[in-house]
Amino acid sequence: MTDPLTPVLTAEWGTDRAWTLDAYREAGGYQALEKALRMQPAAIVDMVKDSGLRGRGGAGFPTGMKWSFIPQDNPKPKYLVVNADESEPGTCKDIPFMMATPHTLIEGAIIAAHAINANQAFIYVRGEVLHVIRRLRAAAREAYAAGYLGQDILGSGVTIDLVIHAGAGAYICGEETALLDSLEGRRGQPRLRPPFPAVEGLYASPTVINNVESIASVPSIIRAGHEWFASMGTEKSKGYVIYSLSGHVKTPGQYEAPLGITLRELIELGGGMREGSELKFWTPGGSSTPLLTAEHLDMPLDYESVGAAGSMLGTRALQVFDQTTSVVRCVLRWTEFYKHESCGKCTPCREGTWWLVQTLQRLDEGQGRPGDIELLVDLCDNILGRSFCALGDGATSPITSAIQHFRDEFEAGMHTPSRELFPPAASTLFADRSLSLSKGLS
Known part of the structure; x- marks a missing residue:
């Protein structure tokens, strides 16, 4: 493929003592x-x-x-x-x-x-x-x-x-x-x-x-x-930006390109998915933006196109996850972060994120109760648009989008722990290092 990178902000990153x-x-x-x-x-x-x-x-x-x-x-x-x-x-x-x-x-x-x-x-x-x-x-x-x-x-x-x-x-x-x-x-x-x-x-x-x-x-x-x-970018989203590509790709890092490039192109620039990986879901703008799936691989990464797909471009933090990743476990980790970081000023965020974590933990452990999925949706509906700032809204985005795209995994949480369906060792980015560490400890 033709290299679409446009290094401007990152042009001098390789220069000796560029910070001087x-x-x-x-x-x-x-x-x-x-x-x-x-x-x-x-x-x-x-x-x-x-x-x-x-x-x-x-x-x-x-x-x-x-x-x-x-x-x-x-x-x-x-x-x-x-x-x-x-x-x-x-x-x-x-x-x-x-x-x-x-x-x-x-x-x-x-x-x-x-x-x-x-x-x-x-x-x-x-x-x-x-x-x-x-x-x-x-x-x-x-x-x-x-x-x-x-x-x-x-x-x-x-x-x-x-x-x-x-x-x-x-x-x-x-x-x-x-x-x-x-x-x-x-x-x-x-x-x-x-x-x-x-x-x-x-x-x-x-x-x-x-x-x-x-x-x-x-x-x-x-x-x-x-x-x-x-002259760069799209009609309504102009210029160049830095995309942060991370996750199950061979070469994660910062890629500076015009707005409107696609995730497929960025993954190719990053050497492709790691061996044996298939794209399962990804975030276009960090964990507080609604998840997208492989069907959005060729969507232009600009504000309008991503918004039309039901998500947000946000900070352009492209976290890429393959088929070894549990959506339930991933969303739980993010929600635990938002619960911890809530400032506590408003009730929807302070209390709502706590209840979201409790419910997701049950599903992650395979101990979900009938109605837990509906409870999650209801909690998100009562947080969205009612919290004092966007933190509460951001906490709901990955949950509602994950249920929309991967409801079957949440339903499996009624009887099977996510660690059995998706062993964490298969998803880790540092499998060889984890294995060597475990051998050293034993």
């Missing part, structure tokens, strides 16, 4: 910032709008439009917050990106802050990834020393400061308003909206919150032009 300022400038780094500083902020917003860039963090909302919501007549300070709290199971694009080329993100943050007339920007990083926090802070120090941050950037009269903030280590802090509460020093819990962050966000001031990949895409748009960016 010298290596980044050799690759054309900060040229976009120099250009942006000669532009009016409104012109930058218009360019990003014209490019068709949509949020890369899950919802796919147009980035330029989000920037334009900031009320410029509001006398309060404006803030830019970059959401680097990558926590969705299966999602693993932002952390390697920030490790490889942190200056791309910093340059994008400076340009975005200038576009919305913000003098202060924050990058909120998941607290556990200390190595990423250290690398970003080192890159920020280099940017300050080179005059790309601070007072009078490159003699333009523009002042922008950047804070790299270590997060609270909670999945809920990936929700933008919970992130703001955490950034302000409070317990991370979602806020009631309205008011929306664009009007009353960080410190009750107008705030833009964007994902790492959204902000990191901005320098290339400014440097190469919005027409170049819009």
